[in-house]
Amino acid sequence: MAPPPRRRTAMDVTDEAEGIVPEPEPEPEQHIPTSTRKRKTMDSNDRQRRDAKRLQPLDEAWVYKAPPNVEVIIETSEYTAPGEDVEAAHGKPFRVLTNFSVFDPCARDALVGLDAVEQDADEADARHYVAAGVVLLPDANDEDYGQEDEGDYLHLDVLGVTAFGYFEEQEIPIYLETKWAFYELRGPAASYETLFKRYLAPRRLARFVLRRARSNPNEDWATFRFETEYSDEALDASNPRIREALEDNPAMRHLDSVPFVHDLLLKKLGEVRSRRRPQRRPQLPLKLAPIGNPDLALLRAENQVATTVTPLIAQLAHGLFTEDLHVLGAQPKPPKQADVEARKAKELRYLRESINLVLSPGMRKAYPTDSDQRKRDPYYTEATIGGELYKSGDFVLIRRAHDPNREAPAPSFTNIGENATLSDYFWFARIIYFIIDRGIVHVQWLEHGLGTIMGEMADPQELFMLILCENQDVSSIVRKIKVSSVVDGGDLPHSDLPGHFFVRFIYNGQPDGSFTSIDKDELIRCFGRSPPENCVRCARSEQYNILGECTILPDRTGVTYQGFEFHKHEFFLYKNEKGSGPAFIGQLTEVQRESRGGVMVVLRKVGRMAIDMRGIDFGGDVPYIYPERHVFLTHETTTVPGKLLIRPVHVYAYDFFQDLDELKEWIDYSPYNFYCTHRVSSLSGSRKELWAKRVEVLAASHVVCGFPTCRSDLYRPELREQDFEAQHTDEDYTCLDLFGGTGAFSHGIAEGSRGLLKPTHLVEITPSAARTVQKNSDAVVYCQDANTVLRYFVKLHEGHEFKIPNQFFGNGEQLPPPLKPGKMRAIFAGLPCQSHSGLNMFRKAEDPKSNLILTTLSYVDFFRPHFFFLENVPGFLRYNLLAKQESRYRVEGGIEMGGIKLLLRALLDMKYQVRYFLLQAGNYGAPQSRVRFFLVAALHGHPLPEIPQPTHDFEVVHQLRIKLPLQKVPVNPVRTTRGTMAHPSVSIEDAIGDLPPFDWKHPNRKKADPKLQNLVKRRKDEGIPVVKCDYEKPHCGYEGVVQYKYEPRTSYQREAREHATEDLQHFTRCLLPKTVERVVTVPLEVGADFRSLPDSLGEWQFSNPTSSVGRNRYRSTLYSRLNWAGYFPTTVTNMHPTAKQSRVLHPDCMRMVTVRELARSQGFPDWFVFVSLNNNVVTMHRQIGNAVPWQISRALGRELRAALFSRWKNELVDD
Template identity: 30%
Template sequence: MSQQQLRPLAAGSSFESPLLIDSDEDQAVSKVTPRNRQRTLKTKAEINSSQGLKFNTYAPGTLVGETDREDSDEDIRGPIRRMRARPLDVDFSPSTLAAESPTPRLYRQKSSLPISPGSRSLLSQTSTSPTKSKRQPSSELDGSPSKRYQPSDRPATIVTVSNTNEHTKTTTPNKALAYIPAHAYIEISDDDSSDENDKGDYDGEGYRRSSLDTEVEGRNGQTRIQNRTPAQDNYWALSSDTEAEDQDERRQTSSMPVLQHKRRAIHDKQRSSPIGGNLDEEVLKHRIQTKATPWIRKLAGAMFNRTLGAAEAEDLDDNDKKAVISITSDVAIVRKAAWDSTSKTNEVSFEEEQIWYESATGRTGFPSVEIDYVRYCPGDFCIVRPSENTEASEQGDPWFARIISIFEEEDGEPSCHMQWLVHGSSTILGETAGPHELFLLYQCDNNPATCIAGKIQVDLPGDERQDFVTGAIETRYNAGEYFCRFVFDDNKETFTHAPSLHDPLPKGVIQGKDCYCCLKIQEVKHFNRRTIIGNISKHGSITGYEYLGVTYHVHDFVYIVSKEAGPYVIGQILAFKVSNYLEYSASPKLLRDMADIRVTVKVLERYHDKDKKWWKVVTKNIPRNIRDNRRLYLTKKEIQVSADLIEGRCQVRHPNDIDNLDTYKDQNDTFWIKDQVSQFAETNEFDPLHANELMYCEDTKAEIADRESKLKDFLASTQALPALELCAGCGGLCLGLGQSGAIKTKWAVEFAPAAARTFKSNFPDVQVYNEDGSKCLARAIRESQGIVRQGEKDIAGRPVSPMPKRGQVGVICGGFPCPGYTGANQRPLADDVKNTLITMVLSYVDFYRPNYVLLENVRGILTHRLGAIQKGNHKVEGGIERGTLKFILRALTSMGYACQFTVLQTGEFSVPQSRQRVFFWAAFRGNDLPKYPQATSIWAGACPVSWHRDRTTGVAPHREVTVGDATTDLPAFDWENPHNIRSQTGEQRRDREARSKTIIQLPIVRGKDYVGVDKQDYAYPPLTEYQRVLRRGVPADRLMNHVTHNFFDNPPATGRLRQAISEQVCNIEMIPGADHRGLPRKLRHWGLSHRDSAAERHNYYPGRYGRLDYEGPFQTCMTNVFPNGKNGNVVHPTQHRILSIREQARAMGFPDSYVWDLEDVPVKLAFRMIGNAVPVVLASKLGEELLEARFQAWAKARL
């Protein structure tokens, strides 16, 4: 590696200082750019002896200026980088660092420790608590970073850093000026505050470099500086790259670096980590190479911009371009392979006797037909010409079909009834589809036998010769040979299991005559049409009808679509009448017109509709009453509606008929009633409704009782599926799925230490692996092979526990990181390693083969392109359209999983925030795919239009849950206004004195992590159903985590503050929707309000420092609650502060029993965990649908 000599600005000294120098990146591990390379810490003696380079030395305390360079900053590293100094207990004195020593000495901190034989070593032992770099005060209100560091009394050593361009083989020094104390290590950070897209300082495995955890790639005989934990002799040492594989595995976990923090406190548990630094910040970068199983690696091929590591001991020997092509589809090759197996049709004849005759159509059925001397029978597969012009048709895509029946038309034309199939390349899989896989369609037609171009071999599930649930099947077929495992629905873009060869035919189906596909189509048509129950009377009345699998009778309670915006109208059916009833016979009949049935109903109103607005109740100190959205009252109003406005039944019961009201309300679609409108006119008072006055439909009552009895038997005979959760975070998905009773999480993998500890403290029975998921996967595979490594530790230095065995995991679930897919990422990276984590998740599926898979991510994953290229800092382009979606579906189907996906809006499931997320369900063969839940609450914002909806978009049983519904039982408190910038006015003083009588005023104290009382009493009993559910099982004196961020406003230095967040928040107008634009001029942030700033182009950033409305939802929960950020609509509706942890947790549906230990976890990380979680209520609804799918399969098997 060539190096440019560094030009000193000062005289030399009597000893050499360590020098940080670029070395080449190992290209075999991951794709890199000239910015993505390693750094090696060496002494001058080593450099001189190995490179023959010349270096100057500098005296302690000397400042070294910029080195010469001809390139622009952007050519090498973008923003100018600077160095920071932190102390170490390493002696760099002339007596200990020999300038010309051929072998560097090992400097121990306390005791003499042995060194591995034959290894060369350079030790730099860190202290446990790195100090922060001090900065000069700034005169800017927003606190722009200082460009200088405070002088130090300690002697200093200056180093200069240079970059080597790997492609041009030229060296360009960085512009760097640093003052480094003698007992110090250095860190390099961009001037830009975001480190997310910095590609510098990586090692060969993809970890970011630092001096606390320095690891230098040791391939090709080079040496490696390896971090050692206290349990590993408490020192760093250079080691040869020829170490065993177990040491390489340990390097991947133990080399996590330190993130440079500008202003934060490091907790004891973070300081004592054997890896060093703040791991919870480092995991955000996730530079570890993703590992995958051989099959997933082969599928990924060249789609990802990063090479995947092998999770098994043996590397793939076929992961090359040729192997990739063999399991993906080129349309031209597929087309040619299909048409090459065909021939022109000349002769068609029937060689056997007829087997059936259909008088209605005049068709005569035969057991076979001979076409061009090839015999075809029902059940055979063939290629069909799409037109009579053979030459023209062979230029297009082939049509694939399965012959259902063979017959002769009344006019003598030989014909076939065919069910269609489609090649995978014509489905959503596109170019990722396998070349030999076909998919059934529930579409069929009659076609002339002359359109058959040739016979093909298609294997179906149940064929004993083939394994349909592994990737091996894809390598066993030649041209003209195919296999089929799934039915594809083009409208829903879903894959369901195809019937097996051994599945019995439906009752009444005759082999060789009747079409199973036709029967399915008829069932769907029948399901989607209204069927009259019983007879039509002479006056046109009926006793009920059936629609979409639901029966409706007189006295049933039903949902009615309202003409106005809002939730369903709830009514009780009084009568049915059929229009034009003389046209119908007295026998059960399908109605041709959806509007033919008119339904008379009595309207029930919602009790809470009469409640006053929350803002008025709170600000006027009006007594707070319980608001139960399940409580109704009976009105005198009767209306007549068309049957097409009725969308399902609900239960309404009198309290006397309910054993436990809370348990009853915990079910879906349940309401209660005990009041009716007074018999006296012109009054708003209620009369009691007695139990014997409320009529029920006995048939429906018996149906509900029968279902409850069967469900009880099912739950008694089965157990919740054991689940492994990946990228578990703090456990929102686990919590919700567990609440449903369908799943019990037993194992969880989470990389972030604070999240893993929080998960464990709230789920003590779950085995939590605080490790990178790739390492856990590799260990699980080794353990399955009987390979156990001694002394393995997790990120926190604790001994690891065994991974679950194959066959133990019933469900794999998780929400893998989304920065590469989300629109909130303003600097996307084409080669972001986090984009490859989906391959790791799918590798777990490949290894464990659970019954079900549930994956969650942001909506952007549906349009994310694989293989895109970088076009500047803010844009990527090219790649495979919808590539990530195609890859996920391709991988799941290749492993034998039926799969589906849809977008769900969290706000439609009684969660008080907007959050659209994609959910993938996959079910292994023998298991039915669960349905997606139906909306339970209306949502005023955008709602995705999706195939899974049975209910009208925008309509649901309940109104939306609001901020007031979620938080009004919590104690009130204000931040004390510091008045550092704007003096207190008389009006403010009087307002503070008045508020202090009912609202506690809490000061913001320097050095404290939060404002508030971590454990306290509730202010009120549960006031809403939402509060009741979240407070279940929590004592009235155990409210936890009702605290906020601590934004301490620094004292004035030059007349203005760098930070004035608390004072700005305290001055936001007490009006719903107010924001920073209403602040007094003296408190306005220049970057948010001045017309010469970028704010003018963005309408002055509405919503920053935004005050929430009690009658509206929370903003989408992000990973921070900074009021000055783009998600700054976080100011409390009626209090001078931002949202607390508990309020933010309630916005995500976390119960109050879920607690963050603030002595262990910083407030900042608690908010991050909440923002990254899956809403608990939505997760519970998904689990309920899984339980329902298993229950229906159980009930069907008992018939």
């Protein structure tokens, strides 16, 4: 038997794309030991035994049954999976089969294991096996995962199963091959789970053993058994697989001399039943993408390198991931089992001692100390309880009672489990003062890490300060504990003694679940006061109460509400109680107090030009430049309750600005800046009549605020802000965009921060996206796997020899010089997400894309940037770490929300403050619905930015709540109430209406319906260009410099066109003629889709009642037309009339949307040009769909700048 062929690598694919063909390797000499020869046919005894088995009674549990109420579809050459882009397929397509079973229809549908399929694949009289399951598309791009339609339930005639890759860098998915496609197996049916585990488990364990042998060639049997704890039965089952792998791979046969492997192969841990070796099918080629497309090939799990981590991250990840991590430094040693058990015994003993104190007889009363006996003040700073002295500032345990904010009931003190912890039975608190006469102690609460979102991932010795205080009965105090404060970012004082803890952060369980630094100066100030003024929480409560109530300012010059001051003549937003549309704008003229004590505000109404004067021809005398920011004043007044006020805004007269550049600077400065040109009498009446009687508003007579000491940040940049920029614009800093894609995430943040966080370096694995970055910015680009780049950075920084890796451009170009730690201001990470559904139980357990969170954290650990920004899909919050049973957490089925828990634990250990939240792109001015998860972290000593609150009223109201473990009430820090935003939403027409129209040419116009022929002719007569959509060409439409349809009519269009573009890329992908015919036949009506097509243009997906579309009563969006007044659905990477995202037809053109129109949906400016090395429009779609919407990034950048500026101003005051 010839040895297996060398597997294709990502570099091979890249080389082919660049025209470089690697030289063939010499074929090794064949070596075929007699013991490894495989029989290709059965003898007569084999057949007799197999036929006899078929006649035995079958257990119903091992018989295949189709799920109830499903339509079974037989795979044929015409079949296409839901959302499958058949036009992009080359050769057999790759699909996913889930909820699967494999059975033998000739043996009364008996379930069969994959061993049987593998064994019979090349037999002369091979059995006929059928696989059944739900078909989905592979998540080649993680951004799209979870957006599939309901899958079809298929029966497949199986030709064979791909071989298992024992020595691959990453575990290869298992595929079934049929005549028409390859199917990746993910998630068996419940009835098939045992058979699939029986096939998969020994192979995975064999792979683990062999990979461990390569990494630890001197490991002995005792060490292997202690550190792995696999059962004898599991090792027995893996023994034949280990032998099989070594026999089939001559280059690896030396591994049988590794001590623990040698012993494993010789030991008889149990009875190992020998069986005939199967003739297995050849390994499936690695490359699942079409030849010549390195952008897809490089993303395959098989073509990526091992996850690379720093020692700290390796230590935190121990036992949580199945992959063998590549550690850059000393491999952290897991704690010894004896030490773990000893510590656990101490903690349990301490817990029982504390419970005995609670259960001990007698009342625990507080008595004043001798020095305080004659004190008349009811407040005391120390007291004697049970003979022990307690002082203000002491940390204590308090007996836990029922907590209405927690889901778990109060614990029973009579039934203590072996895994019980101190936080199960007690609360943690700090004594503030005593009121001895009333038997009360005033405490500030702390939370154990187990009670935060981190749960079991928290450091067992870490407590978190809460901004919560309460009076407790003195008798609830149980005992003192030792708590070390680490508020200056120092090293952690770990101790092996129970009852010893440390505190370094505040945990804000409400409103946002964030972790923030403790204000050391505030603590010192408060504790320097006499009680009851020495409580931080009480002091803050008074301030919160003042800010939270609507209160009239002295001399009736305005009001305060929700932390804002509203002064006479100042403009502000107030709630639009209609519940749709943006907030109303008013100008404060007077404040009044109701007889019942409430505050009323008298205001002049302010109108919006883009809404209240829509349809008016302004002519050339009105500078209609930024319509959404252009307002007009009125004389109409109204009175509203003060509780409707939202926040101040700024409205300046247009002639205040010297030129358009100054006006743009004003607009860019804040989303709450507006300008006006005219005043009308009221908002009621005929718009034309009101506008005809308008009066011009001039800066000289436009009074903005009548309060002389107004603290609002007004327009003109003050000298202090110029000084701030001078101090923070340091040329010698770096910002790294990790998994950067096109760089949209970091570009938007840089724009929002006004250059404070400009990306200087970017890591991106796909060559086309990397070239796109080089085309549009001056950032240094590392086009390589992020793990390889991290090794490169760390190894050279530590002085090791390390061969400089090449860029993935395929031209032999080496990576640029490495980055060094010490000057890193920020890291941005648009982290590639994994599948967050239940389908991942059996799929690609070692897919490195699932583990890139570890790589990301290792970059943060190595560089320790001032700020860290992370983006992912909302499903990241549901990402459970599938821990092994022998891991220290021992959580069966995985750790709930394990991904975010690990992320937070690592960042806190690296001394970062952290805030995390969900944002809806439509709420920030993007013309699409797209919810994403974000995390922002700031190193201790740097300000943590606030969550950007929505600025645009969006019709899709997402409750952006995050349900935290243990807490009954979800955190909900983002306000999405309609009628409270500063601006209306951005529609599709607002975004792309100025781009030039064109239609696809009908491929068979003579046979078209007469109405369609007339429509085509009429549109051509109207001057709408017609372009042939030629499937043989790369794209269809316009490239280069193109004339727009009209001058910008919205702020969105003006921003997109602010800088000239060298290539508008206003073209579509080219589709098959039949698909083109369907597209041009769909009526030019809102909501039109495939249901309007004649039967002659039907295709399998929407003409077959057994398809997913048919089973859903044809409620699909196939061939669906967009609505000018609506918004784009989530822009994904697979844009096609039949794909997952099939609402892609232009609102009033006979074609699908172009690259530029999709780019506008994500906020890309027109000067931003996309590069595809293979000249493939789908590659550009992928770059656009993977991007973070520009508007969200810009909002994050604004908050970063605001945080830095606020801290800088406060430092000036302190100085």
